[in-house]
Amino acid sequence: QSSVTLFGVLDADLKYVKTGDLTMKKLDSGGLNTSRLGVRGTEDLGGGLKAGFWLETQVDTDTGTTGTGAFWGRRATVSLSGDFGEVRLGRNKTVSRLHLEDFDPTSFTGLGSVSVLYSNLGSGNSTSYGRADNLASYSLPTNLGGFYGGVDVSAGEGTGTNKGQSVRLGYKQGPLHVSGAYASTSNAADSSKFKLASLGGAYDFGVVRPSLSYTQTKYLSREQKIWTAAVTVPLGQQGQLWGSFTDAKANGVAETAAAGYTPIGDAKLYAVGYIHSVSKRTALYTTFSQLKNDGAARFIIGGAPAATANGQKSSGFDVGIRHSF
Amino acid sequence: QSSVTLFGVLDADLKYVKTGDLTMKKLDSGGLNTSRLGVRGTEDLGGGLKAGFWLETQVDTDTGTTGTGAFWGRRATVSLSGDFGEVRLGRNKTVSRLHLEDFDPTSFTGLGSVSVLYSNLGSGNSTSYGRADNLASYSLPTNLGGFYGGVDVSAGEGTGTNKGQSVRLGYKQGPLHVSGAYASTSNAADSSKFKLASLGGAYDFGVVRPSLSYTQTKYLSREQKIWTAAVTVPLGQQGQLWGSFTDAKANGVAETAAAGYTPIGDAKLYAVGYIHSVSKRTALYTTFSQLKNDGAARFIIGGAPAATANGQKSSGFDVGIRHSF
């Protein structure tokens, strides 16, 4: 009677990270994919209609903790799908975040994650490139000849930073993939909006799959522009080499301190990695990344020591294992 | 070798709530049934004897959190059952709470829940109409020709508000259901007792099932009396209409402020709802409820904004989906 799937990923890596002169060796969790445990299921309601649910919690393999947010902070949704598409209710990634992930070879995870360069520009709201509470989302049906898309709205419930909406449209057919997203989220007072617009494209030549994306964000008159060029190269049946280069630029206002705002700056992120699939579920991997800050920038590689001065370099290297179930 | 069932409910609703002039639109969790995830199982020990366990955690689909209390705060029990009945040890609903639920069409959940009118009258102990830690309970066997019953005791362990006992006796056969419960719980200093006595009855005429219940509580010389009249009406194979009216009256002492006590007052709760079962496991539903406060009363509908003045009206409307697995 019960049709439940218990699934997850456990990922652990040995990591060496450095920011300026500070270094650290650590056993960490989620170098390739964030470690997680989930429960999900669907029920066929007849007539093409399906009900579904999805619960997913973060797992930190190094310490046994469950991340810093809500227990089911990765996802807690109930959904109805059919010929009309899918409606999902609950906490989840926004569709603009899903767009951004698709053009980062790391999917916003680990030492090479492009996500560390994204700033909310002082708006206090990061849901457009993250996850949102109280989210109602709609996805187009999957039979539109390669076209796909979705839109979501998160209810503010009296808190501005809970409020937002995003939309995404894409085309993925054969070797070609292009996608665009737009999101707008509110600040705490619900007085001004943070806006994100992004375009991405990739073409799979078989021996190599290059991709390019451009994202622009704005809050008040602060702006950030992020270019990512990436490439993935299959090596035999089991191997995959990938690399990415990201250039993030802040405009002058974004580089200027203001009440309640810590200025950002320009930065460049270089990342390369290799993934060796031992089986369908288990992979060994290694990653190297380096982040160069300019001016007031204090961005750091995920998991690296906090920067102690402007313009420091942050870098990391890891080897790890990812087991999914 | 392992005989474990993973089960749960994910329920999300779009809700509009109002108290006085304050209104809120929200995506909420548990409009029909509280969202939850559980693990349970039984083992046949031979000779009619069975061992069993039950773990159940609340899930908030809107934010991914797990409620405000203990992780397995809904239930964490191990039990032995046989011809003699069942003994359960652990955190669980008290038998008096189980009695009260049976005569509220919402089972104490969602916008129409009668539970919002229950006060502990300043005793600090709500376990008689809720759940209790350290609970040892005994249930009569299920083959007594319609008669059933249970008794439980919760150990104080040095904290008065952990201490209580409750008893319940009922008869459910054919269309008739009657039940009575009595509970007594301690205040923090273990110096005085909060007492609850309740009677309920229902008769299923097939086309309509009316029910009536009366509950009286007392702490020091404060008293509350709660009448609930309810009706459920099946509509076709898949539909169910329900309605309830509750009248809660406090005596003069309960309406008088005292050190450490916020006075309550009289209130009336009207609730109607409709549940459409799409399948055995999935239902769509809608609820409307209105709560009218008298005098010093500041009761609110579950999930509504807090009252800012005495005697305000609180109301709510939702549409939602409940998926169980």
Added chain:
Amino acid sequence: QSSVTLFGVLDADLKYVKTGDLTMKKLDSGGLNTSRLGVRGTEDLGGGLKAGFWLETQVDTDTGTTGTGAFWGRRATVSLSGDFGEVRLGRNKTVSRLHLEDFDPTSFTGLGSVSVLYSNLGSGNSTSYGRADNLASYSLPTNLGGFYGGVDVSAGEGTGTNKGQSVRLGYKQGPLHVSGAYASTSNAADSSKFKLASLGGAYDFGVVRPSLSYTQTKYLSREQKIWTAAVTVPLGQQGQLWGSFTDAKANGVAETAAAGYTPIGDAKLYAVGYIHSVSKRTALYTTFSQLKNDGAARFIIGGAPAATANGQKSSGFDVGIRHSF
């Protein structure tokens, strides 16, 4: 596709504990085995190689909470095993803890647990007789003719008390079991080390299995020496009687107060218990234990009230049920 096992133990006991004149009756969790819920699985990678994972959370059946530490604080590991042995990464018991458990009939659990006598001697680090974060461990293969062993290292990650290593070697063949362990862990400042050395042996005569172990710990010039003599006696097909006597002695420096150090003293622990297996998965049990403190010692039985003076006696009695799945 998914090969996951959901497993656990739910254990509840009715307990009477006493320290000095303070007594308490309680419903408690984990009198025989700590209540827990876990998810584990393995994947065959071919060529004798296996990947595996293990997540395990504590459950408190009395209150529904999950213990005081991390949610998956009992274990969160991913591993690779093969002809070479096994490598595990994540939070887990240290191999020195596994050694110590093997020579306590209670495996460090419940009223008779020897663990309450272990002191970190002011070092602030208890991982050598407990669990450690950031642990990388290696175990010898299991086909060495009875010899077994393991070694582990936990990365400090900038916190001295996260840093340690331990090693264990043993021989278990037929009726004989001998094992030795050595561990060294750092204090917070990573300036001095807490050291633990232990030896244990047991011989199964069939009608009775006596065991003996000796553990010595040192930090600065503080020392503790712990002797445990234990015996287990099978009674019929379903019963097991066990008893243990432990003598813990502190040297003069360990008995002397110092800045940030609460002195310990000498103590003796007597414990007896009986376990009746109703089935493979379910057991009823009873335990009695008494702990006698000397001098400045304020050790208490697990779950007993805190000592209010030096040299008090602490004792406990319980009856309970343990159900595993």
